[in-house]
Amino acid sequence: MKELERDLGLPSVFAISIGAMIGSGIFILPALALEVAGPAVIVAYALAGLLVVPAALSKSEMATAMPKAGGTYIYIERGMGPLLGTVAGVGTWFSLSFKGALALVGGVPYLLLLFDLPLQPVALGLAAVLILVNVVGAKQTGRLQVAIVVVMLAALGWFAAGSAPSVQQANYAGFFDAGLGGLLAATGLVFVSYAGVTKVASIAEEVENPGRNIPLGILGSLAFTTVLYVAIVAVLVGVTDPGSVAGSLTPMAVAAEATLGQAGVVVVILAAILALVSTANAGVLSSSRYPFAMSRDKLAPPSFSAVSDRFGTPVASITLTGAVLLVLIAFVPILDIAKLASAFQILVFGLINVAVVAFREGNAEYDPEFTSPLYPWVQVFGVVTAALLLTQMGSTALLGAVVITLGSVVWYVLYARSRVRREGVVTDAVRRQVGQSALTRTESAMNETPREVLVALTKDLDDGRERSLVAVAADLVRPDDGRVVVVRFEEVPDQVPLTEDAAAQSPADRSYEARIEALAAELGVDIEADEIVSHDTKHAVVNFARGRGVDAVVAEHEPLRLRSRLFGDPIDWVVRHAPCDVLLVDNLGYDSPERVVLSGDGGPYPPRAVSVAAAVAAASGGDVVLRQPANPKMTEQYERTVGEYQAELSQLLSVSVRSEPLRADGGRPQEPDVVVRRGPDRGLRNVRFADRPTAPSPRCTTITVYPHGSRRPGFAQRLLERLTF
Template sequence: MKELQRDLGLPSVLAISIGAMIGSGIFILPALALEIAGPAVILAYLLAGLLVVPAALSKSEMATAMPEAGGTYIYIERAMGPLLGTIAGVGTWFSLSFKGALALVGGVPYLLLLFDLPLQPVALGLAAVLILVNLVGAKQTGRLQLAIVVVMLAALGWFAAGSAPSVQSGNYAGFFDSGVGGLLAATGLVFVSYAGVTKVASVAEEVENPDRNIPLGILGSLVFTTLLYVGIVAVLVGVTDPGSVAGSLTPVAVAAEATLGQLGVIAVILAAILALISTANAGILSSSRYPFAMSRDKLAPPSLSTISDRFGTPTASITLTGAVLLVLIAFVPILEIAKLASAFQIMVFALINVAVVAFREGSTEYDPAFRSPLYPYVQIFGVVTGVLLLTQMGTVALAGAVLIVVGSVVWYLGYVRPRVDREGAATDAIRRQVGRDALTDVESTIDTATREVLVAFTKDVDEGRERALVSLAADLVRGDGGRVVAVRFDEIPDQAPLTADATVQSSADVSFESRMTALSTDLGVDIEGDEVVSHDTKHAVVNFADERGVDTVVAEHEPLRLRSRLVGDPVDWVVRHAPCDVLLVDNLGYEAPTSVALSGVNAPYPPLAVTVAEAVAAANDGTISLWHPVGGDSSDQRRRTIDEYQAELSAMLDVPVESESIRTDGGRPPRPDLLVRRGTATGPFDALLDDRPAFPTPGCTTVTVYPHESTRPSLTRRLGERLTF
């Protein structure tokens, strides 16, 4: 694959970044922001610059670790995975294209102060010229940008210095009349003025000495531009009558005319046109690298990553971006769309801060030459303030950003997902944290002794199944010296009174208690037999468990009858209301199991399932087999992380443990003596998180565990487990 030539030095980097910012941000937006915040617009520019700092630091760090074309897309895709990478790439590409088109259309009103020209044809002509310049090569682009920025800054510097003596302090009266709400609204509006500060990262692959030049270029241009914005806006407000430039299409020209005369107006017009052209130029340069980078990662058609043999530039990507720019200028109300793109830009900046955390906390190879100071507080500040600014953008802007997100998701599902199976650093970081939390829970559960287990017989069973349930319960308490309470629950009709006659022991009851006494001797565990008569078995089971304070209820998992399907499964009621853990057994016999399988699908192994499996294996000198699914779409990173999790889990247990991969695309798994698996709880969303169908029942006794609600993971945690494991 051909590589882009590194020929952009620090001056070009600074020029690209400054030129990408100084455009509509200073020549168009101050008039609009004045209508919202009044003189406090000066503070709004300063505040917006400060709020960009976290994203600038984060992007500088990632750019030195991954100096590749694509910038924001690359970082978010590597950190968050292909889905969010697609959203960031598509959204930022459109956002930069919109901003470039706005810059061209916004610059023409300044030109119309000198010449009577039609707005749209001139904007289209300028766009065509800039597209051709970008096709020729980045070196020429950087040199053009440097020349534009030098001339533009000279003109703006003359305006600021020449107008400063004319500032009237009375023009700053009522500085905070619009209050905090007006200040934040204006800050949200002018935030887009700084969106170009990190554009240079999108051409990082073409920057000389990126470890030094990228951070210096990004941070240096941000400081310089913030001070320049604040100074020029302060002068603009101070030399004009209050409200005289609010809403004007050419506010800086109005101010220059009041202080420098016609010559000053001409200088400002020249600076405005150059600034807005440079914004559009930087927009084409950087936005065209997004489809280029996405194509190399298979998130876009391969033709977009083709590099011209003659010019060394991604011609297909630049041509597509240029075509979008021309269409926007010709047919779309640019200002409104640019506002929508601004809202998405704020979201992308928030994602940039999250991406740094994902890289640092994940296991992906990540070694930046520059590291953001005050990590992670700077990043948290950036995310929080980004969300705050989004609330100031209005419902239309937010709705537009949502449309961009939805469109990107559709593209991901239709084109990207069948071709890409990567995952982001954030996914692995979350997976590792989920695994650590699960191991902590297992460790605390192992240290908790099981003192008493209730074996609930809710129907007549043969002696073999009866012994199997009691033997399982005996193995659960044997290591802790606990006891088993085996109870037959008899249900009588509601119309039959619960009199003394109903509680008289039958010969079957006496025989049951005798068998429990014999089992106690045989199994070497204290076993107590009892009988309970009630009108409602499920309530009786829960009440008995509560009164005795048992740790676990063990019962057979009964098939649903027609009445249960119509009015609800009584087992669900017991699971929801039991004061302790519940184990439901698909009872196919239990004879000293030495091979115990622990099933885990889309989540870590439940602590209760682990302790049950370990207790049974320890009681019978057996081994535990950790089952986990293996599919064709499992990434290497996912497999490595889960292998590490299983190794740590194995080290915590006192019985031999082995790991076994079970395919989920057909066939039956091996047949252990006992299978222990997670039960599906009974909440409204739990069916979506059910993992049981992935592993077919292997034809042995199966124990399904339902931990007490106090120890069940939250829905959010279970969702995180499902998405990462």
Template sequence: MKELERDLGLPSVLAISIGAMIGSGIFILPALALKIAGPAVILAYLLAGLLVVPAALSKSEMATAMPEAGGTYIYIERGMGPLLGTVAGVGTWFSLSFKGALALVGGVPYLLLLLDLPLKPVALGLAGLLILVNLIGAKQTGRLQVGIVVVMLAALGWFAAGSAPGVQSSNYADFFADGIGGLLAATGLVFVSYAGVTKVASVAEEVENPSRNIPLGILGSLAFTTVLYVAIVAVLVGITDPGTIAGSLTPVADAAQVTLGEAGVVAVILAAILALISTANAGILSSSRYPFAMSRDGLAPPSLSSVSDRFGTPVTSITLTGAVLLVLIAFVPILDIAKLASAFQIMVFGLINVAVVAFREGNAEYDPAFTSPLYPWMQVFGAVTGVLLLTQMGTVALLGALVITVGSVVWYAAYVRPRVRREGVATDAIRRQVGRNALTDVADATKDGTHQILVALPKEIGHDRERALVALAADVVRPDDGRVVAVRFEEIPDQAPLTETAAVQSSTDISFETRIEALTDEVGVDVEADEVVSHDTKHAIVNFAEGHEIDAILAEHEPLRLRSRLLGDPVDWVARHAPCNVLLVDNLGYDDPEHVVLAGDGTPFSPRTVTVAGAVASANDGYISLWYPDGADTTEQHRTTMDDYRTDLSETLSVPIRSGTVWTDGGTQSPPDLLVRSGDDGRLRGAFSGDGPFVPNPGCTTVTVYPRVDRRPPLGRRLLERFVF
């Protein structure tokens, strides 16, 4: 395969970055920002340049690690997966489309200073011409781009140097009249002025000595352009009377008229037209490649990646981008275009910062020649300040960012997810961290131990089932030398006195305590028995657990009938309100189980289920098998991470764990003696109505474990586990 020649030196890199930035940011936006922040617009340009630094450093790092990839979308999609890749791709596409529209809508007024023509028809005509140019495949040459940069810098340099002597310090009065809110709003508005700073990353494969020239080119051009912007805006504000150019469509030409006369105006007009048409053309060219790239990755329909046999260009992608551009020019006010362009760029730069963290913390091969200093605080600063800027940019920018994000997520769910089986390194990094946290929780749960367990017997269930429950409870507390308290709870009508009934019960049935306590020698732990009479069994169980410092409640349950599912069940209430762990047993007998199955739904196993399964297997010199769904649609990376988690889990426990048995609807490979699984947020509806993790009918006793209320993972963590697993 023929490779691209690395022949772009540092001067070329600087020219590409500077040329990609200078355009609407200096010829259009100062007047719009001046209307928002007053003279503080000077500081807004400086602040925006500083806030771009984290993204510039992050993009430099990723460009040296993946010099052949190119493109913001590629970095974010590879780093953070198809979901955020979709958001970034769509967001960048819209950002570049808005930037192109801004260049045309803002550039045409400079042209109209020479020609008396209507603004929007001319802008639409130029847009149509540029779309046609892109369709037939004409491209800017490198020399033309360098020539445009030279003309722009010469004109702007003449404007700044020639106008500086005319600066009036009185024009800077009331510098912060619009407050910090106005400053931040203006900063967000002009943020798009620096959007082209990382464009050189898209040609990283052609840069010689990329580990040196890419970071120097990006950061050097950013520093140069920031100083240039601040200097020109400072002169522009200083030579014009307060408020005279705020909202002007041609602010630089208006200011040049004051100090340089007609010659200066002509020079500024020439530079502005060249810069803005160049920016618009580059915007169409680059933005149309985002649907094209997304289509090739399966994130957009295949038609968007089709290339014309006649012209060799992605006609469908360019046509779609052109249609969006024409709609923006025709119907969206220039201020809203500027706000939306900046809002989408802020979003994308924020994702770039997060993507670096994903690559660094992930498990993918990532070896950048240049690394961002002050990691990860630089990236955190960039992401947080980006969010702050968005909140200060007004309703239009916020709604635009929200609509694009929500729309991208909906598109991902409806179109991408059924077709793409790929994930970013961030997902795997988070998954591994969640797995490590789960193992820490298992170790903590083991230290807590179960020293006293209550076997709650709400009714007469037969001697064999009583013995099975007590034997199971004994095995759970055995590692901690604990004891079993078996209590028969009798519920009586509200009208009946508790004391009299208790006396009757005690005198008519004295065999319960004798029978239960006789199990002490059989099960090998201390077993006590008691009886409680109450008007409400579920409250009595919880109250007994609170009053006797019980660590776990073990009770028998039966599959819920439809009425119980709809209206709730007493034992459901106990599981949600108990001050301790609750073990609900589908009691089919208990006879020295050697093969204990730990069943899950593909996420890390609940710490309490692990400790219960481990205690039972240890007490019976047995082993544990892991059951989890057959993730036929999971990635190889996902499988590897889960295998590593299960290996670490095996090392945490003192009992052997057999290789994980994958279960499907078709059944299992080896029938177990006991199955342990986690409850669904303390609600039996999940465990018994199909909302919880499905497992095949094991044909043995099943224990569903509900951790105490204050030990249940918060909703955010459960959602995160569900997302990454």
């Protein structure tokens, strides 16, 4: 894999960062912001600069830890996983392309003050030149950027110094008439003026001494540009009559004409054209690196990561970005789209702050040369204020951000998902928290040994299957010398009255009671036998369990018959309405099991299933075998975290515990004696997760555990468990 040449020094970094900011923010947006906030637009620019600081600090830190081409995409992808990395990469790529096109279209009206030229052809011509310059190489791009920024700053400085003496205090009257709402709305609008401050991080792979030059370039340019913005906007408001600039396409030219005459207009026009061309140039440079970085991570086609032997630049990536830029200029109302893209940029800045927390709290290798001060409060401030600013962008902007996000998700699912085997550090951090929460619940479940268990015999069974059900219940209550209540439920048709004759004991009933009495002596557990006749077995089971206050119901799993399919599964009804846990047994015999498999379904082992497996194994001196579906995309970190979780789980149990992952090729492991598993979650049955080989059908008794509703985790928690495990 070819690497990009590190040939951008601090002057180029500083110039690229400033050039990426000073454009539409000073030559276009003040007129729009004045309509929203009036003279308080000055404070809006200062406040917006302050709100960018958390993202600037976070991005500086991550850029020194990962000086790779791609910037925002790299940090979010590594921190939060390839899905959100794709969202950030595609969204930021579009956002920067939109802003570049806006800068060119916004700069042409200044040029039209001097020459009678068609807007779109001129903008397209400028775009083509910038694309060609970026194809030639980053060194030439950096040198051009330095020259542009020097000339532009000189012109803006002359405007500010020459116009300051003409400031009229009366123009600041009614400073806060628009109120807090107007101020925040203007802040959200001009926030995009600073969005380019972190663009340099996207070309970090080409920066000399990134540990020093990237933080200095980002933070220094932000401070400088904030002061410059506030000073120039203050002068602009002070030298123009209230309302004369609001809504103008060339607000800086209007202000220069009022104080410096025609010479001032010419200078401002020169500065505007240079500034907006500079913004577009930086946009092409940085946005083209997003497809490049995504391609190297297999989230985009491989052609975008090819570096030209002749120019040393990613020509395909630059060409694609340039094509998008040209299409936007030619066919799209760019100002509206730029506002939509800006809303997404604010969202990405919020994600950047979250990514820093993920790296710091996760277990990934992360060693930045520069660290953000006041962690994590700066990052929390950044996330909260980003959410606040998004509320000020309007419904159209938010809808646009949603569309970009959904499009990125579709691209990831259709193209990238099958090609990557990575996850973000935040996923592992959440997985660890999910595992710890499950362990806490498991420890609590281990201390809640059932005192009384109901064995519900709902159909005629042979002696062996009857004994198996009773033996399961006996093993559950044995640790606390509990009791097993074995009840044979008989259902009679509704037209048959429940009289004393129906309840009279038969020889079969007396034989049943004798068998249960013999089992009590054999198993060494207090066992009580009973018989109930009813018109509805499922209601009778639930009513008996509720009346006796039993801790669990053990019953044989019945296959669905035609009546069950038409009118509902009675066992499913019992599971949903029982006042306690329900254990359904696929009964193939149960006799001192020595190999008890605790079967996972891709999440942490359910606490009640763990306690059942431990009780069954302890009763016969057997082992508990931890089994999980094989995941062909399991990363080393994933495997390590799951191993640590299983080790901690083993320490909670008083029996021997071994781990046995299912083979990815579907091979059959050693046969167990008993399998204990969690019952399927009704809300998650149709949710499809990563493709994994399913467990082979066991050739032994299977105990399916359905915890009572009060013990079941909520849908959101179960979904989180499935996604992280």
